[in-house]
Amino acid sequence: MRGADTFTESLFLMKRLDDFVPAGHPLRAIREMVNKALVAMDGLFADMYEADIKGGRPSVAPEKLLRAMLLQVLYSVRSERMLMEQIQYNMLFRWFVGLAMDDAVWVPTVFTKNRQRLIAHDAVVELFNQIVAQADERQLLSGEHFSVDGTLIQAWAGHKSFVPKDRQDGDDSDGSNFRNQQRSNETHESKTDGDARLYRKGKTASELRFMGHTLTDNRNGLVVNAMVTQADGYAEREAAKAMINDVRQSHEEETTLTLGADKGYDAQEFINALQQMNVLPHVAQNKSGRKSAVPDAVADSEGYAMSREKRKRIEQGFGWAKTVGHMRQVLVRGLEKVDQMFVLTMAAYNLTRLRTLGQVRLQGAR
Template sequence: MKGTPERQAAVYHTFNVEDLIEPGHPLRPIKRMVDRALADMSRTFKAAYSDRGRPSIPPETLLKALLLQCLYTIRSERELCRRLKTDLLFRWFLDLQPSDDVFDHSVFTHNRERLSAHGITQKFFDQVVKQAIEAGLTSDEHFTVDGSLIQSHASLKSLKKIEREASKDDRDDRGGGSPSSPASSSEARTGRNPSVDFKGERRTNATHRSTTDPEAKLYRKGDGVGAFLCHSARLTENRHGLVMSVRIDEASGTAERANTLKMLDHLERRHGVRPSTLGADKGYDAGAFLVELEKRWIEPHVAIKSGKIDPLRDGADDGTWARWLVRSEQRRAAFKKSQRRRKLVEEFFGWVKTVAGMRRARHVGREKIRQCFELAAAAYNLVRMKNLLAA
C-alpha cells in the first residue's frame, strides 16, 4: 500500500538532540576535549566580564562557533550564524537547544577586542597543547620550525606612496586637493573599485603603504613569484604532527628567526618543554640564530646554503663557526631524518589554508589575524589528537 506524505505539520516535537548524533561521529571526541579546555579557562572568562549588566553570549559558545568555522570551511561569520539556525549538529556542539535563538553575527565583532585584551584565543590554544602533552602525544626530542605567508585582506591597489599620503593630508587641511580624473569619478559613481596604473613604478615597503591594511607588508617567496601584501605565520611542530606554538608577525626575512626564539622560550616557560633538536630550512641558517640555539642547548638541524664557509679567515665570528659545525653534521643519519621529517610541517599549512580558509585573511589587522590563526591551529591539533587517540 502506497503511503501518503503528511501535510499537517506537528505543533510539538519531543526528541533529544544527543540521540540524533551518531555515537562514532568525529565531533564527539573533539567536543569532549574542547569542553575540558574551556572548563580550565573559567577564571580567564570571569576576569574578562563585569559582574554587572545584562548576561552576554557565553564566551565558550563564541569560541566553539569559531572552531566550527575552521573545521567546516565556513567562509564568514554571517554564514556561520545561518548554519547555526538550521544545523542541529552545530547546535549540539554549541550546547544550544533547538528552540534557542541564534545570536547575531555582529556579536563576534563586538567581542573580538575582549578576546584580544585577555589573550583568550592564545590561552585556549595553550590548553589544547597542554592536553596533548598530558596524553603523551608530544615529544621534546625534535621540533620543526617553518613559516608561511597569509595574504592580506587588501588589494595591491590600496598601496599609496607614503610621501603622497602626507602631502594629500596637507592639501586636505588647506581645503585644496587635485581634482579626480574623469575615469575615477565615473568608477566612483558606479561603485567600482577605481583602477590604478602602477606599471613601471617601483613599490617597496619603505616607499609605499597599504591604506586598507597598513600592517601588511609587500613580500614574495622567491624569484619569479609575484609580491603580495602579506602577514607571516610561524610555528613549531613536533614529530607527531602537533602544532606547539604559533605567531603572527610582519612578513620579512629576519623576523622569522627572532620569532622562533620567542616561541621556544614561550614553550619552555608555559609547558616546560625544550626540544633537543630543531629542524629548519635554509632561511634559518643565519649564524646569530644558530648561536642562540646552542645557548639554549638545542642542536640545530638547519639546512645550510651552498657556498664556502671558512671559520679560520680573519673576521670570522661565532656565527661562522656555528654554520660550519652545522654543515659538518649534515651527513649524520639523525640530521637527514630531521630534514625528511621537516616536510611534515607543510601538512599544517595546507590544512589551515584550505580547510580553515586562512589562505587569505578574513579580517584587516594583525591582531585579528592572530586570533583566527590561533583558533585554526587549535582546530588542527584537535583533529590530529582525535586521530592519534583513536589509533
C-alpha cells in the same frame, strides 16, 4: 506500494539535540576536548567579564563564542553571517555550540564586538595552550624534538589600496595606476590594512601579506606554538627564536633540544642563537656557493637525519590551514586579528589530529 508524499508534524517532539548526533560523529571527540579546555579557562573568563558584574545585559557566553569560532574553521564557513545562518537551522552546529533548539541565535556583530575582548585577554592563545596540554597528558609529544617553518598569508587588501604614505589630505588616488612606479613598504602603505606588507618569496608575485609561523613537535606533528608577524626577510628566523625560547623556558638548562628547519634558516646568526639556548640546529645545510653555518658534526649525526624526515610533517598543518581554515587569504584585517585567527586555526588542526591519533590508539588496543 508507492508511499504518499505527505508532510505531517507532531505537536510535541520528545528528543534532545544529542539524539540527532551519531555516536561515532567526529565532532563528539572534538567537543569533549574543547569542553575540557574551556572548563580549565573558567578563571580567565571570570576576569574577562569582571567589569560587567555591576549591571548591564548578560553577554554571550565566551565558551559558546569560542565553540562557534572553531566550527567556522572546521567547516570552512566563509563568513560569520553564514555561520549564524547555519547555527539557526543546523542541529549539529547547535549541539556543538551549546544552544538548545528554541534558543535564539545571536547576530553576527557579536563576533566583532567580542573579538577585541578575546584578544586583550589572550583567550584564543589559552585555548590553544590547553589543547596542547591535553596532547602532553596523552603522551603524544616528545617535548624535546621540534621543527619550525613559516608560510605566507595573503592579506585582505589589494594592490589598489597600496598608496604613498605622504599623500596629501583630499588626494583621492586609489593606487590603481602604479605602472613604472617604484613602490616599497618604506614609502607606501595599504589604506585597507596598515599592518600588511608588500612581500614576495621565491617565484611568487609581490602581494600584500602577513607571515604565519608554527613550531611542531616531531613525534606526531602537533603544533605546539603558532604566531603571525609582518612579512619580511627576517621574520621567519626571529619568530623561530622566539618560539623555541618559549619551549626552552619550560625545560631544565641541561636538557638538549633539537630544532629542524629548511635551508632558509641556515644563517650564522640563527645557528649561534640556537646553540646559546642549548638547542641542536638540525637545519638543512645550504651549500649553494657558500659554507653552511650548520656544523658538519651535527649534520652527520643520526638525529639530524631523523629531524629532516620528521620536518616534512609541518607542511601538513599549513596545507590544512589554507584549504580548510581559510588562511590562504585571511578574512580579517590587522595583525592582532590575523594572529588570533591563525592560532585558532592551528588549535582546530590539533583537535583533528588528536581525534585521529585517539582512534589509531583505540584500534591498536583492539
